[in-house]
Amino acid sequence: LMVLFLVTEVSEFILLGLSEDPELLPLLFGLFLTMYLVTMLGNLLIILAVGSDSHLHTPMYFFLANLSFVDISFTSTIVPKMLVNIQTQNKAITYAGCLTQLYFFMVFICMDNLLLTVMAYDRYVAICHPLHYVVIMNPRLCGLLILVSLFISIMSALLHSLMVLQLSFCTDLKIPHFFCELAQILKLACSDTLINNILVYLMTSLLGVGPLSGIIFSYTRIVSSILRVPSTNGKVKAFSTCGSHLSVVFLFYGTCVGVYFTSAVTHSPQKVSVASVMYTVVTPMLNPFIYSLRNKDVKGALGSLLSRNFNSISH
Template identity: 70%
Template sequence: MEPRNHTDVSEFHLMRLSEDPELKTIFFNLFLSMYLVTVLGNLLIVLAVISDSHLHTPMYYFLSHLSFTDICLSTTMIPKILVNIQAQSQSITYTGCITQICFALTFVLWENFLLLVMAYDRYVAICHPLRYTVIMNPCLCVQLILLSLFTSTADALLHGLMVLRLSFCTDLEIPLFFCEVVQVIKLACSDTLINNILIYLAAGVFGGIPLFGIIFSYIQIVSSILRMPSSSRKYKAFSTCGSHLSVVSLFYGTAFGVYISSAVTESSRKIAVASMMYTVVTPVMNPFIYSLRNKDMKGALRKLFGRISLL
């Protein structure tokens, strides 16, 4: 099979959800509902943090950016899935595929870094409470957000540019419902060694280091909590970490689920379903986790709804 240059590639073909018209309608309504819940739920959290002065703290500042990231990640994925469900063709243009890869990588990595930053914030709050306001000052908070965004964007652009140098064969079917850098690289006819090295290196550095940092932070947090003499203080300290731990477990749990499923099964459909968990399901669940488990957020949302009802 003769390879053809990437400049001749016009489109890729994504996996079809179903051929059954009734199932297509069910899937369309399901994904549309998930998208609306993701956008509205996370938008409410952002508005609640902005409008309530009691939430103008580093923890909620980072949470508002996490919610914004979830909105962006879902918007990168779901609208195209909805269009393809309704369309006869499951294609995505070459430019659209590269763009989706870059944006998806940016927001997944940014969420990864934000979870690390939030773990560090909880570590400082519980292990160094007297120095919390000094350490977690507004300048540092902004710097952490910008550094996370810059690193995520730079890594995503690097992978996108490395895909641009590849040549592709005639079989351009991606076994997922969206463009994913690893699957796109597998379709290339040219040498992909450098691309694969970069992917494994980035996964080890930008995935492993934040996860290690989160684990280390919580080891220190748990150690500090256990030394607290008061049971009420222990409960309060644990409760402030509960929502973040739930989100971390969901994010990394689904990501590892994708890795394990791809390693133990050859079914592309099972891998595709698993990959939807951390790109679609996680952003849906985050607003519920933070709104249901956090009293301050519940109070801010009540005030926000009260203001909206008066308009």
């Protein structure tokens, strides 16, 4: 309880955003508003399609609907505040608002990461143990996997947030980013951040490398299992069930690694901010397209959902 009373005198931070050029701000506002609306619409359609079509009431689509919900929440943590700041030309965010944004950002990015790992496990069971798939991936296990992922994400974010609460900050409170990112907040602290940095490296290793290793292991077994399938059609069909998930995994980890290397090789915070747009805004927007364009079942469910709504409106 004592941790909660160690709040600094800081009342607000300044988010410098992607650009300080006034002529670019209307363009950025239009671009990010459009991307946010497309993200919301695309992911909501996936959730509605999975919920309304009984053919999609399977573990794979259950996890996909959860991924869509997390993507909506993830983007909503960052973009609305960014749009308000651009529109009002006020870059301030309150201390409490910044820590709240930091907390939910960390919850949802961790949840995204763990869900992709759970989905890889689902594909591994479906292809390597098809006869036992229904028994292994039962509703109880699916629900448990979601709850465990959520618990880990909440506890990880809570731990980081409580550690930030203990920091005191200098007079320069400008964050060279468009949202309250942990690494940028730690750079502004006047007090010792050694324990915070150790925690960042430790949690990144556990919750970054761990799930990625699980995904790589799952796909190693999947590929070796598919290669043993005698018919070419069988191989193509098996690979096609993994194609969408694999595309999303490459997109998510590729953009995260891209941001990490950008921050390592450049001292320009603006370039790091632009690179961060990829995994915070672009990836959640593209995920529904990847799943709907590559998947006949999702396309069929979306088509029937839209036609039903259109018919009800016309009548």
